[in-house]
Amino acid sequence: MNGMIITVGEGTCGIAAGAKDVMTLLKKQAPEAEFRVVGCVGMCHREVMVEIENPDGQVYLWGDVDRKSAPKIMKFHKGAGDLPKDNLIRSSENPDAETDAYLARQTRIALRNVGHIDPKSLEQAQGRGSYVAIKKMVAEMSPEDVIEQVKIANIRGRGGAGFPAATKWTFARNAPGDKKYLVCNGDEGDPGAFMDRSLLEGDPHTVLEGMLVAAYAIGASNGYAYIRAEYPLAVENFQKALEDARAANLLGDNILGSGFSFDVKIKQGAGAFVCGEETALLASIEGERGMPRIRPPFPAIKGLFAYPTIINNVETLSNLGWIINQGGKAYSDIGTSGSKGTKVFALAGAIKNGGLVEVPMGMTVRQMLEEIGGGSSTDYPIKAVQLGGPSGGCIPASLFDTPIEYEAINATGAIMGSGGIIVMDEKSCMVDISRYFLEFTQLESCGKCTFCRIGTVRMQEILSRICDGKGTMEDLDTLEELAHKIKDSSLCGLGQTAPNPVLTTLKYFREEYEAHVKDQKCPAGVCKGLITHFIVQDECTGCTICERYCPVNCIEGELKKPETWVIDQEVCINCGMCVEVCKPDAILVQ
Amino acid sequence: MSNQSLEATVEPADVQSWIDAIGREPSAAVPLLQAIQGAYGYLPRKAMDLVIANTDVNASQLYGVATFYAQFRLKPVGRHLIKVCHGTACHVLGADRLNTSLNHILGITDEEEDTAANGSYTVEDVACIGCCSLAPVMLIGEEAFPNLSGADAQRSLKKHARKVKEVLPGHEEMQNEAKAKKAAKVQEVRA
Amino acid sequence: MSETVSITLNGQQVEAEAGATIRAAAEAQGIKIPTFCHDNRLKPFASCFLCVVEVEKARTLLPACSTVVGPGMVIHTDSQKVTDSRKMALDLMLSDHAGDCIAPCETTCPANIDIQGYVAHIANGQFEEAVHLIKRRNPLPVVCGRICPHPCESECRRALVDEAIAINPLKRFSSEYEMTHGIVVPKAGPDTGHKVAIIGGGPAGLSAAYYLRQMGHAVTIFEALPELGGMVRYGIPRFRMPWDMMDNEIGAIIDLGVEVKFNQRLGSDFTLADLKSQGFGATLLAIGAHKPKPMRLENEDVPGVLGGVDFLRMVVLGEEVDVGKKVAVIGGGDTAMDCCRVARRLGADVTLLYRRTQAEMPSLPIEQEETEEEGVEFRFLTAPSKVLMKDGRAVGLEVITMELGEPDDSGRRRPVPIENSEEDLEFDLIIPAIGQDPDMSCITNETDKPDTTRWNTFIYDMDTCVTSIEGVFAAGDCAFGPDIVIRAVGEGRKSALAMDQYLNGKETKLEHEYAISRGRLADLEMADFSPRFVHKKRALEGVHPPEKRLTNDGGWAAINMGLEQAQAMAEASRCIECGCNARFNCDLRDYSTEYGATETRLAGNKRACDEDKRHPLIKIESDKCITCGSCVRICDEVRDVHALTFVERGFSTRIGPNFGDPLQVNGCDACGMCIDVCPTGSMAANVGKECGPWLSEPTNTTCTSCSKGCGLMVRVKNGIVVQVRSINDDPINGANICAEGRFGYQLMANGATNNGSDPIQGARDVIFNAKSVSVVVSTQLTVEQCFAAAELAQADGGRLYYASGQSITAESKPYGKITGEANVALLSRLGAKPWGAGTNSDCIVLVGATLPEAELGSAKVIAVSAYDPGINGAIVLPVADPLSSDGAFLNRDGQLTILRSPFGDAGERAVHRVLAKLAGRKALSDLGGLRSKLAEKVTELAPITRLNGERVAATELKPELVPAALDGRGAAFAKHMKGMELGWN
Structure with a gap:
């Protein structure tokens, strides 16, 4: 087996799916092979993924690898077994149209190296072109040149707000002050978004390269990478990248002898969604509660420790090296008139090919869902996507031809946000999803402003009431009024966008709200207050498993006597455990 | 075993070493708390008092920060920490059920409580950990468990408990109940 | 520019x-x-x-x-958008705001008397002030004190601790104190030229007259009967409502300049139209309800049957009533009880017939009890079905036995007759007392009749008392139907306000001030109240035994003796003060009123927090907090203390002391600035009944605690300092005062008291028998105190020394009191030397100063001090509150600041007065005299001018005198804080 190269995807997803186990197993089976570890290629739905390159150059990409399938795959590679078809995603001999399309429809700029390199290896990163831009930049370009290229690229902040990066930089560049800061915002708090994690974990050097570009442009000598503590692997890999880059004089004093000095410290976030907001993030780095501050002064003028500060999102930064190398023009050739370049999305929910995708701006939602995502993963059609997490909104199927660009997305009431997309089918309740988001924002509100602190709770209470079948039509009006007022009278983005999930679902799925209120029904069968669990005795086998799993002991009957089995509705909390464990599907939810 | 026994013993020298490494300025507040929590699993009052006494971080700031961020706990944590992800994907696919079933098997009935009475496990809800395609997900310690149903969560926990030799109070109770039921039935049959 | x-x-x-x-x-x-x-x-x-x-x-x-x-x-x-947003902000804040702006007793009282306020006055022994407060809302407190069924007490939250406060007995106590200590009469307003006619001189009419006269309107009362008082006089027997008391009270109202026309009955003697033509700009119908309700029985109009109120009135008028031997009274209300008791006093055997059981009787339990004690027989579940006649006269009743059925609209179980249970009973007089109606026959002659209801009451607006006829108002029983006196009193006032608006050509409209409540008594949990207070039984009024009641003055003497003074004060101190401390200065309330916000529109869960009263001076009621963070920020940004913080986040975000510890262990120096910046009552002074809250006028003055000269806004109520706050934009210290300025007054109120028989004489003997005297002063005294001490030293050829403690300068503690060496300049000028070891004296007078025991040696020590009685051989004299005295001191800019404090004379305990007495120099005990002597001595102080209430600057003092003169309150604090874990320096 000499010459065989085995590559295992060890992003957080891969590890969660058991990549470490698989790696150990494969090492035992093929001790002589060369093993490589890479970040997440983005096809999270097929984790654990293993790529095996035979000595003859044939490349096989395996998915859903586990303890059982790993030996079979190795056996096949040793020529001693059949092709384990279920695990094969593609190989040189067996190209897979869907997977090829999945990759072909994407344009990978930010994600260009993720999944291809060992994130802990500076050498591999450089092998794929990392830091070429830095050499070019310090040798040939003035900070103004850099800003000019970024201006030509017209890249807008990928964190959510979409503010043109070059404009922000210009403010900071021109702000007086002997000390300036560059902060990399890796506080990816949107539930459902994980592109920053993937980038920091899978390709930290590209992010760092972007920081160097930005720092050079604005004249910052100090940087912070603010990374969520929930991403330990990202912290670990980024730390390693910093050390390696420093050792290679790509970071620190007098970088590459150019006279440009810049160094970066990691600050770990401690769990606060609001810290994705620039001023809250700065407060957090300064050791305070993450409470947003009034702007102006803008951080570009007076930011971290009162010095001019630029905060750029991880994904934004990941594009910068490419822009320096290829020129701003090349970047702005991609995308639409208002939105240039590409955007990374995290696809999850009822979608076949869930994971990270990077698409050119202008692609429609439908194209992304169908051509890349492969459509619904369930028996039901997709009815909506939730875009932008708690700050975003729902786009109904009827608007799936909306192109993915800032203005068009905003027009639907949703926002681009950081790029989390939750795909929902008929079995998702839009009221419940709104309630979920409001519960989230309500807990994540920093508690400073009246409207956000109390208003979101009142909205959540009304939504809970509706989910419990206790809502009134008047509640819907109050909900809408609250939503508009909260948007209008909140200090920061969290409050200003918190009502979006409700406003968009009220706009596009009002009939679902009305069904809850008027008919006391949850059309999707989700809301616990409006559903009942029954045992269909004809289907029941009297196996007692439901009794054992019921957390409130509300199911009783005699062994092997199906006719005796009933659920005590007074006690039942509609948690659904019984449905989950019932083998003959004898439990009916109504 | 009560939660009391989970209180950590704080060594002033340890706290001092973190202060020396991290710094004394107000901006050191969060990393210092992270170091403390990293060591003890929660923020013992004594350790926080040492920070206040030996740095420029004042009590108002430290307590404000400690209660602001979701990461920090002021109460001792069980010997093992279970984190249940409540990201959107996990929510849509039934993360709540993981909590219900975990609490059940751990015998946690009080809504205010998150640690099993014997101090074995603490169940904590966490914000999205970014493994949305594997939802619902939970972590026991560092180990992740993907694509869980409520029943899966119980099974995984039982397995983990056997490995680390912990008793699950709720599970014990369930077994006792089952035994009692069986015994009653036997009695009935005999009669 | x-x-x-x-x-x-x-x-x-x-x-x-x-x-x-x-x-x-x-x-x-x-x-x-x-x-x-x-x-x-x-x-x-x-x-x-x-x-x-x-x-x-x-x-x-x-x-x-x-x-x-x-x-x-x-x-x-x-813009509308702005106003809507503000209103919603307020709606949201109120939805998470819990408390009682106004105590439930006051909101329940139909006349909205400030009960918490007057109870607080009584607890302080300020009985006259209590009366003043009561009389703002009720000109008939004596009447109400005797007979009011006190709905306030039924909502009293103290009932959730043990028993409701005896509110009405307290009112009675204070109002009768008034009777014996000079009646409180408000002033009649300057004449407005408007004339008002009041028809009916009962509680509603009298109340309206009382307020109308204060507004300056001319008032004429038309009374159908020969005396004023209405139902109180003619419907309540005088053993319950002594006439002399009532006459006093009514007299005070009439003395405001009310014209009364007796025996003038509307309808028969004059009409509403007549009044209009006589130039009365407004007329108030307050004719009461004097017509007994009929039983609707056969033969009830025959002799031998007499309506309850008719019966009572005839007795009062002295008309002959033949009660015979056996009397039946029918009904279960207070009038029925009164009829029984009067008939008893007239010598009859009385039987009360009531169709339900005792549990349903609407009269007060105490009335029932007393009636029974007086020998009246109660027959329950008995209803008359027919009046039995003989010779055209009633001789008895056919009655039928009832049983209780389903509850009716009133919630009481409906009595249902049991078939064939009829029974005949013999009676000489039958008194149906089942209620009364207004007598509307009085308006039959009118061409322009006010509309009436089917219950024979006037149709009127309950907020403004306006009837269907312009210029005609209605109040009292004839408007709302028969009800309690205090309701008529309240309506009398309301109608007066409305008539005033009407006469002045304004729209008649009642202003509603926003107020939130924790809820009705029935909806609250005992567990939330009971454990927080020491339990104490309610005071009981003394009542004569039944034999005495029936025989004293023929049975007509007053039967209830009320509360004793000590009893009243103890009872008043049981009040748990539900009403908010910030009642009179709450921004949240004011804006909520302005924007019409409510707590109900966006109601939801509220954060529930316990009241934190662990700090001796500052109370935190987080339930009322709107999380504006001002307290945290002033503590942090301005004071650099950091005792408060934001806790948690999201909706649960709240404000509290660090780690939930008591505020004082968090470094709090009790400056109380958190209270000043709090827009609600969430941060408040931890004071009790001595501070009300009462409505009070603020006065600006200057702090005498140290030489800085901080401005203070002081609220004084009847000689009591109820609140001290900083003054916005005070240039001296950026409007930041310290604990001493704010709380000094309060501590002094709790200070040590004199324990000896005549300690001054004793001390004088010691001083003048000594060979050499040393007077050692603290560097914290005021200018006057230092000077008085210097004079004492000289009186006996002694020496003056100062013992400087820790030096606090304006620079070292920007917002604190300055002490120590900063004040030495003035003392040097007065000839003082620093105290040093080895200074020989056989008598040492310590004025606010302490010395180590070793330095005292064998000398006799006299300490003029309130705060450290532990010194060997010390005679302790209390130091009075310097805020209670006038003071002169130097401010930071080197200017002499003079103030005339509003606090009046400090009395015998003032430090300078004690020193003057010790020195035997009478001239010095007067501040004016003291100052002029001071001015002679320290010539630069010469042109001292006194300017009333103004903070002025006029000086030619040398710079070295600038930081001068403190008092002893810093040390007083130290004592106060001892044992409260409060660090103090």
């Missing part, structure tokens, strides 16, 4: 200072923008979002407190 920018503010183009916030720019134009979280002492924060304004082209509304004006900005501060 600073730069300006042009902005458009509510349509007006104006110039605003560049860099100013929208709020400041608007204020410069006289536009006040509401806010909670903004305070000039603090950095802009933008959290409450009450101050939002609309700026054209802005995406959202903007907080005016922290948005800086930009050139060309077009701002609207009062």
Whole structure:
């Protein structure tokens, strides 16, 4: 087996799916092979993924690898077994149209190296072109040149707000002050978004390269990478990248002898969604509660420790090296008139090919869902996507031809946000999803402003009431009024966008709200207050498993006597455990 | 075993070493708390008092920060920490059920409580950990468990408990109940 | 000239200072923008979002407190959008706000008497003040004190601890104190030229007259009967309502200049139209309800049957009533009880017939009890079915036995007759007392009749008392139907306010002030109250035994003896003070009233927090907190103390002491600035009944605690300092005062008291028998105290020394009191030397100073001090509150500041007076004299002028005298705080 190269995807997803186990197993089976570890290629739905390159150059990409399938795959590679078809995603001999399309429809700029390199290896990163831009930049370009290229690229902040990066930089560049800061915002708090994690974990050097570009442009000598503590692997890999880059004089004093000095410290976030907001993030780095501050002064003028500060999102930064190398023009050739370049999305929910995708701006939602995502993963059609997490909104199927660009997305009431997309089918309740988001924002509100602190709770209470079948039509009006007022009278983005999930679902799925209120029904069968669990005795086998799993002991009957089995509705909390464990599907939810 | 026994013993020298490494300025507040929590699993009052006494971080700031961020706990944590992800994907696919079933098997009935009475496990809800395609997900310690149903969560926990030799109070109770039921039935049959 | 920018503010183009916030720019134009979280002492924060304004082209509304004006900005501060947003901000805050703006006793009282306020006065022994407060809302407290069924007590929260406060007995106590100590009479207002006719001299009419006279309107009461008092006189027997008391009280009202026409009955003697033609601008119908309700039985109009109120009235009028031997009274209310008891006193055997059981009887239990004690037989579940006749006269009743069925509308079980249970009973007199109606026959002659209801009451607006006829108002029983006296009194006042508005050509409208309540008694949990207080039984009024009641003065003497003074004060101190401390200065309340916000519109869960009273001076009621953070910020940004913090986040965000520890262990120095910046009652002075709250006028004065000269806003109520606050924009210290300025008055009230028989004489003997005397003063005394001490030293050829403690300068502690060496300059000028070891004396007088025991040696020590009685051989004299005295001191800018404090004379305990007595120099015990002596000695102080109430500067003092003169309160604090874990220096 000499010459065989085995590559295992060890992003957080891969590890969660058991990549470490698989790696150990494969090492035992093929001790002589060369093993490589890479970040997440983005096809999270097929984790654990293993790529095996035979000595003859044939490349096989395996998915859903586990303890059982790993030996079979190795056996096949040793020529001693059949092709384990279920695990094969593609190989040189067996190209897979869907997977090829999945990759072909994407344009990978930010994600260009993720999944291809060992994130802990500076050498591999450089092998794929990392830091070429830095050499070019310090040798040939003035900070103004850099800003000019970024201006030509017209890249807008990928964190959510979409503010043109070059404009922000210009403010900071021109702000007086002997000390300036560059902060990399890796506080990816949107539930459902994980592109920053993937980038920091899978390709930290590209992010760092972007920081160097930005720092050079604005004249910052100090940087912070603010990374969520929930991403330990990202912290670990980024730390390693910093050390390696420093050792290679790509970071620190007098970088590459150019006279440009810049160094970066990691600050770990401690769990606060609001810290994705620039001023809250700065407060957090300064050791305070993450409470947003009034702007102006803008951080570009007076930011971290009162010095001019630029905060750029991880994904934004990941594009910068490419822009320096290829020129701003090349970047702005991609995308639409208002939105240039590409955007990374995290696809999850009822979608076949869930994971990270990077698409050119202008692609429609439908194209992304169908051509890349492969459509619904369930028996039901997709009815909506939730875009932008708690700050975003729902786009109904009827608007799936909306192109993915800032203005068009905003027009639907949703926002681009950081790029989390939750795909929902008929079995998702839009009221419940709104309630979920409001519960989230309500807990994540920093508690400073009246409207956000109390208003979101009142909205959540009304939504809970509706989910419990206790809502009134008047509640819907109050909900809408609250939503508009909260948007209008909140200090920061969290409050200003918190009502979006409700406003968009009220706009596009009002009939679902009305069904809850008027008919006391949850059309999707989700809301616990409006559903009942029954045992269909004809289907029941009297196996007692439901009794054992019921957390409130509300199911009783005699062994092997199906006719005796009933659920005590007074006690039942509609948690659904019984449905989950019932083998003959004898439990009916109504 | 009560939660009391989970209180950590704080060594002033340890706290001092973190202060020396991290710094004394107000901006050191969060990393210092992270170091403390990293060591003890929660923020013992004594350790926080040492920070206040030996740095420029004042009590108002430290307590404000400690209660602001979701990461920090002021109460001792069980010997093992279970984190249940409540990201959107996990929510849509039934993360709540993981909590219900975990609490059940751990015998946690009080809504205010998150640690099993014997101090074995603490169940904590966490914000999205970014493994949305594997939802619902939970972590026991560092180990992740993907694509869980409520029943899966119980099974995984039982397995983990056997490995680390912990008793699950709720599970014990369930077994006792089952035994009692069986015994009653036997009695009935005999009669 | 600073730069300006042009902005458009509510349509007006104006110039605003560049860099100013929208709020400041608007204020410069006289536009006040509401806010909670903004305070000039603090950095802009933008959290409450009450101050939002609309700026054209802005995406959202903007907080005016922290948005800086930009050139060309077009701002609207009062658009609909802005108002709606502010209202919702308030709705949201109120939805998470819990408390009682006003105590439930007051809101329950139909006349809204400030019960908590007067109970507090009684607890303090301020009985006259209590009467003043009561009489603001009730001119008949004596009457009500005797007979009011006190709905207030049924809502008293003390009942959740043990038993309700004896509110009515307390009112009676204080009002009768008034009777014996000089009656409290308000002033009649200057004549307005308007004339008002009041028809009916009962409680409603009298009350209206009382208020109308204070407004200056001419009032004529037309009374159908020969005396005033209405139902109180003619429907309540005088053993319950002694006439002399009532006459006094009514007399005080009439003495305001009310004209009364007796025996003038509407309808028969005059009409409403007549009054109009006589020039009465407004007329009040207050004719009461004097017509007994009929039983609707056969033969009830025959002799031998007499309606309850008719019976009582005839007895009062002295008309002959033949009660015979056996009397039946029918009914279960208070009138029925009164009829029984009067009939008993007239010598009859009385049987009360009531169709339900005792449990359903509407009269007060105590009335029932007393009636039974007086020998009246109660027959329950018995209803008359027929009046039995003989010779055209009633001789008895056919009665039928009832049983209780289903509950009716009133919630009481309906009595149902049991078939064939009829029975005949013999009676000489039958008195149906089942209620009364207004007698509407009085308006039959009118051409323009006020509309009436089917219950024979006038149709009127319950808020404004307006009837269907312009200029005619109605109040009391004839309007709302028979009810309790206090309701008529309340309506009398309401009608007076409305008539005043009407006479002045204004719209008649009642202003509603916003108030939140924790809820009705029945909805509250005992567990939330009971454990928080020491349980104590309710005071009981003394009542004569039945034999005495029936025989004293023929049975007509008063039967109830009320409370004793000590009893009353103890009872009043049981009050748990539900009403908010900030009742009279709550921004949240004011804005909620202005914007019409409510706590119900967006109701939801509230954060529930316990009241934190662990700090001896500061109370935190987080339930009332709106999380504006001002307290945290002033403690942090301005005071650099950091005792408070924001806790948690999201909806649960709250404000509290660090780690939930008591505030005082968090380094709190009790400056109480958190109280000043709190827009609600969440942060409050931890004071009790001695401070009300009462409505009081603020006075600005200057603190005498140290030589800084901080401005103080002091609220005084009847000689009691109830609150001290900082003055906005005070240039001396940026409006930041210290604990001594704020709480000094309170500590002094609790200070040590004199324990000897005549300690001054004793001390004098010691001083004048000594060979050499040393007077050692603290460097914390006021100018006058230092001087008086110097005079004492000289009186016996002694020496003056100072013992300087820790030196606190204005620089070392910007907002604290300055002490120590900073004050040495003045003392040196007075000839004082620093105290040093080895100074020989056989008598040492310590004035506010302490010395180590070793230095005292064998000398006899006299300490003029309130705070450290532990010194060997010390004679302890209390130091009085310097705030209670006039004081002169130097401010920071080297100017002599003179104040005339509003607190009156300090009395015998003032330090300078004690020193003057010790020195035997009478001239010095008067502050004026003291000052002129001081001026002689320290010539630079010469042109001392006294300017009333003004903080002035006029001086030619040398700079070295600048930081001078303190008093002893710092040390008093030290003692107060001892054992409370409060560090103090």
